[in-house]
Amino acid sequence: MMKDHEKIYRSVCRICHGGCGALLTVREGRLVKVAPDTHSPFNRGRMCIKGPATPEMMYHPSRLLSPLKRVGARGSNQWEKVSWDVALSDIAGRMDRIRSESGPESITIGQGTGRHHYMHTVRFANTLGTPNWYEPGLANCFIPRITVSRLTYGGFVVADYYGDIKPKTILFWGHNPLVSGPDGELAFPVRRALDAGSYGIAVDPRRSETAKHCKMWLPIRPGTDCALALAMIHVIIREGIYDKEFVEKWTVGFDKLSDHVTDCSPQWAQAITGVLAQDTVEAAKRYAMEKPSVLEWGVSIEQNPNSLQTVRALSLLRGLTGNIDIPGGDIFGMEIIRPYPVLKNLLPEGMNAKRIGSDTFKLLSGPRAYLPSAHIPGLFRAMRTGDPYRIRALLIFGSNPMVTVANTREVYESLLKLDLLVVTDLFMTPTAALADYVLPAALWPEVNQLMEIPLVAGNAVIAQQKVVQVGECRPCEEIMIDLAKRLNLPGAEETLESILNYRLEPLGVTFEELKSKHIIFPPHEYYKFEKKGFRTPSRKVELYCKSLERAGYDALPTFKEPPESPDSQPELAKTFPYVLTTGSRRSEFFHSEHRQIESLRRRRPYPIAEIHPATAEPHGIGAGDWITVSSPRGRIRMRAEVTDDIRRGVVNVDHGWWFPEKEGPDFGVWESNANLLTSNAAPYDPAFGSYQLRGLLCSIEKIDAAG
Numbered sequence: 001m002m003k004d005h006e007k008i009y010r011s012v013c014r015i016c017h018g019g020c021g022a023l024l025t026v027r028e029g030r031l032v033k034v035a036p037d038t039h040s041p042f043n044r045g046r047m048c049i050k051g052p053a054t055p056e057m058m059y060h061p062s063r064l065l066s067p068l069k070r071v072g073a074r075g076s077n078q079w080e081k082v083s084w085d086v087a088l089s090d091i092a093g094r095m096d097r098i099r100s101e102s103g104p105e106s107i108t109i110g111q112g113t114g115r116h117h118y119m120h121t122v123r124f125a126n127t128l129g130t131p132n133w134y135e136p137g138l139a140n141c142f143i144p145r146i147t148v149s150r151l152t153y154g155g156f157v158v159a160d161y162y163g164d165i166k167p168k169t170i171l172f173w174g175h176n177p178l179v180s181g182p183d184g185e186l187a188f189p190v191r192r193a194l195d196a197g198s199y200g201i202a203v204d205p206r207r208s209e210t211a212k213h214c215k216m217w218l219p220i221r222p223g224t225d226c227a228l229a230l231a232m233i234h235v236i237i238r239e240g241i242y243d244k245e246f247v248e249k250w251t252v253g254f255d256k257l258s259d260h261v262t263d264c265s266p267q268w269a270q271a272i273t274g275v276l277a278q279d280t281v282e283a284a285k286r287y288a289m290e291k292p293s294v295l296e297w298g299v300s301i302e303q304n305p306n307s308l309q310t311v312r313a314l315s316l317l318r319g320l321t322g323n324i325d326i327p328g329g330d331i332f333g334m335e336i337i338r339p340y341p342v343l344k345n346l347l348p349e350g351m352n353a354k355r356i357g358s359d360t361f362k363l364l365s366g367p368r369a370y371l372p373s374a375h376i377p378g379l380f381r382a383m384r385t386g387d388p389y390r391i392r393a394l395l396i397f398g399s400n401p402m403v404t405v406a407n408t409r410e411v412y413e414s415l416l417k418l419d420l421l422v423v424t425d426l427f428m429t430p431t432a433a434l435a436d437y438v439l440p441a442a443l444w445p446e447v448n449q450l451m452e453i454p455l456v457a458g459n460a461v462i463a464q465q466k467v468v469q470v471g472e473c474r475p476c477e478e479i480m481i482d483l484a485k486r487l488n489l490p491g492a493e494e495t496l497e498s499i500l501n502y503r504l505e506p507l508g509v510t511f512e513e514l515k516s517k518h519i520i521f522p523p524h525e526y527y528k529f530e531k532k533g534f535r536t537p538s539r540k541v542e543l544y545c546k547s548l549e550r551a552g553y554d555a556l557p558t559f560k561e562p563p564e565s566p567d568s569q570p571e572l573a574k575t576f577p578y579v580l581t582t583g584s585r586r587s588e589f590f591h592s593e594h595r596q597i598e599s600l601r602r603r604r605p606y607p608i609a610e611i612h613p614a615t616a617e618p619h620g621i622g623a624g625d626w627i628t629v630s631s632p633r634g635r636i637r638m639r640a641e642v643t644d645d646i647r648r649g650v651v652n653v654d655h656g657w658w659f660p661e662k663e664g665p666d667f668g669v670w671e672s673n674a675n676l677l678t679s680n681a682a683p684y685d686p687a688f689g690s691y692q693l694r695g696l697l698c699s700i701e702k703i704d705a706a707g
């Protein structure tokens with residue numbers, strides 16, 4: 001029951017990429033409870049375990065509460081508290097000096113994945129005049145899926161769980177949305193669809209939480225997804241089960257594609273992927289014939305150096321079967337509000353060419369990329385070596401590259417070379433501990449923002465409202481606006497609220513008004529292509545993609561064996577005989593976060609490596625044993641989980657591990673961090689610069705009791 005001195009606010013959780021409707025109980029200025037909103041069309045009264053843990057995050061004793069300035073040597077983890085004014089005027093002064101001495105491009109703006117301030121960070125970089133901003137996803141997360149969707153059928157699509165007609169078949173590909181949503185959609189509608197009878201097929205080396213709710217599990221060898229997708233295309237074409245009318249009227253390049261996949265039989269794919277040919281045929285038939293079907297694809301298809309063509313092959317499945325823009329299929333976003341004003345035009349034209357990676361990775365860093373950003377390996381190299389020019393300053397808003405970027409050792413060496421490192425975060429992290437200034441960020445109930453859901457599609461808009469304030473914490477948007485004012489940057493006069501109002505104008509509401517309405521979710525419009533065609537140069541689905549050809553990339557997808565795999569490096573595989581995949585998401589944590597949140601950590605106290613009993617047995621490894629997992633680059637300690645729910649010979653390790661309870665500045669970052677095993681070296685995907693985080697080689701060993 002609500003008490004007099006309590007107030008309940010409706011908002012939207014943003015601990016992960018966000019989207020669950022949340023009820024926030026505030027008592028005497030303090031957030032005391034976060035509960036799921038039963039009226040939310042998305043989570044309908046449910047939440048994952050992280051949502052209700054918000055008050056624990058908010059008032060955690062180690063939360064950063066005021067700006068800190070480094071006093072000892074860099075990385076000595078000695079700080080003094082300073083006022084915002086002292087911190088920001090010193091930071092702005094140093095940025096100004098670096099900008100005039102070495103050009104704005106020598107300042108990089110970094111950020112984490114999908115935060116509320118995501119687009120404001122891009123805006124800040126543009127107005128500062130630097131082409132170099134990044135986040136640790138991008139090349140390896142989401143940009144390939146978004147870009148390829150735009151090239152192939154003119155826009156990003158999401159599964160339609162909300163209309164009268166529901167998906168009959170759901171093909172989950174390298175994606176575990178019951179745990180990891182949303183990269184598009186939240187977990188709950190997916191779960192409702194599966195419970196209501198949608199036929200699930202999971203392509204995953206693990207029998208993931210999602211795979212456990214599916215009728216079919218295809219345990220693929222990591223890194224070989226493109227081959228399996230091509231085999232499904234082969235089956236769909238050879239069996240004549242593609243949507244003939246749709247293909248005829250609404251696609252280009254069918255004959256070329258058909259010729260191209262002639263040799264990609266399910267048997268050919270079986271030898272590469274390990275997926276049984278008959279399962280490939282069955283899955284392809286289901287997807288093509290038991291319509292409407294949706295393809296829920298995940299980040300696994302992007303964490304390899306053939307990401308463009310892997311994502312392309314998968315995108316073609318939608319086009320061939322006509323499962324786009326139809327009720328219960330994969331649908332385009334309605335984009336009901338204006339895009340965030342990132343002030344792209346303020347970036348001087350010449351700066352596009354200076355963006356690290358722009359000459360090589362056109363679809364990540366080129367001027368016409370969807371969201372041009374710098375290529376991370378090149379950026380960190382520029383910090384270390386000054387090639388092609390020195391990156392002297394890095395301002396990070398909510399990211400922990402010491403844990404989340406491949407090759408931690410190099411990240412560390414790069415950060416130490418900077419003249420200025422500023423990290424804005426909720427907690428002290430192994431990255432923040434290396435900074436000159438650490439600034440305290442606001443947590444989601446301390447922020448006014450708009451949440452568009454499903455992600456990127458933006459079919460609904462929800463008000464996220466500030467209901468409390470802790471210490472001196474500030475939203476990143478406000479910190480950037482303050483810095484922009486001190487640096488006299490264009491656009492600095494606009495408040496966050498005026499930006500939110502500008503975005504909402506097409507809906508005829510202000511942010512204040514949306515707070516009381518809470519959500520706007522208009523009915524969906526299907527079959528838009530029938531009136532306007534697809535938003536591609538041919539107005540059709542581009543099975544054969546001329547735009548890619550013009551940009552110098554293959555117009556049709558081809559499988560390439562990952563550069564590090566048992567097949568491509570048989571010699572190395574003698575020492576490192578297993579296939580390593582990293583980073584499968586866990587409900588308790590968001591990437592490197594939440595290890596200090598007791599209620600979550602208690603449920604998953606240790607970093608886990610999952611292995612099959614047949615893989616564990618020759619090493620004498622039993623459940624719960626500590627083991628080392630080694631790759632050609634490093635070695636980490638994990639607890640073994642011995643399980644049949646993983647393909648034999650595959651080792652799946654958690655990513656994101658450090659130990660906030662251990663002493664800084666390292667906080668145990670060199671012990672169990674998956675990115676000590678990964679590589680950021682070439683070869684890269686030629687369009688996106690993606691590199692291998694999944695499907696690498698590794699070995700395992702039991703640590704004896706004494707070790």
Ligand SMILES: Nc1nc2c(c(=O)[nH]1)N[C@H]1C(S)=C(S)[C@@H](COP(=O)(O)OP(=O)(O)OC[C@H]3O[C@@H](n4cnc5c(=O)[nH]c(N)nc54)[C@H](O)[C@@H]3O)O[C@H]1N2
Pocket residue numbers: 111112113115116136137138140141299397398399400401403404405406424425426427429441442443444476582583584590591592593655656674675678693
């Ligand atoms: N080996 C391996 N590495 C991976 C992956 C993998 O699968 N395998 N996945 C990659 C992918 S897809 C991604 S997207 C990246 C993610 O990489 P990051 O975005 O760097 O991941 P996080 O650990 O979430 O780091 C976010 C930091 O921001 C802080 N934070 C949270 N909310 C806020 C806020 O509102 N404001 C501010 N200022 N700070 C905030 C958190 O405390 C945390 O320290 O990791 C990548 N790294």
Ligand SMILES: Nc1nc2c(c(=O)[nH]1)N[C@H]1C(S)=C(S)[C@@H](COP(=O)(O)OP(=O)(O)OC[C@H]3O[C@@H](n4cnc5c(=O)[nH]c(N)nc54)[C@H](O)[C@@H]3O)O[C@H]1N2
Pocket residue numbers: 016017113137141173174175176177179180181182183203204205206208220221222223224225297298299300301581582583584585586587588589590591652694695
């Ligand atoms: N709780 C929680 N939710 C999150 C995040 C988080 O850290 N925690 N991170 C967010 C972010 S930034 C992202 S990108 C998304 C990612 O979310 P997802 O796209 O679901 O990605 P993962 O959970 O990393 O991997 C999905 C599945 O791919 C399988 N897999 C591993 N390697 C391969 C492979 O080579 N091929 C195939 N086919 N499958 C493979 C794994 O076993 C796993 O079950 O999650 C988002 N949501």
Ligand code: SF4
Pocket residue numbers: 013014015016017018019020047048049050051052181186187
């Ligand atoms: S799924 Fe994401 S938005 Fe929903 S409660 Fe969990 S962390 Fe919050």
Ligand SMILES: [Mo]
Pocket residue numbers: 113137141142299
């Ligand atoms: Mo991501």
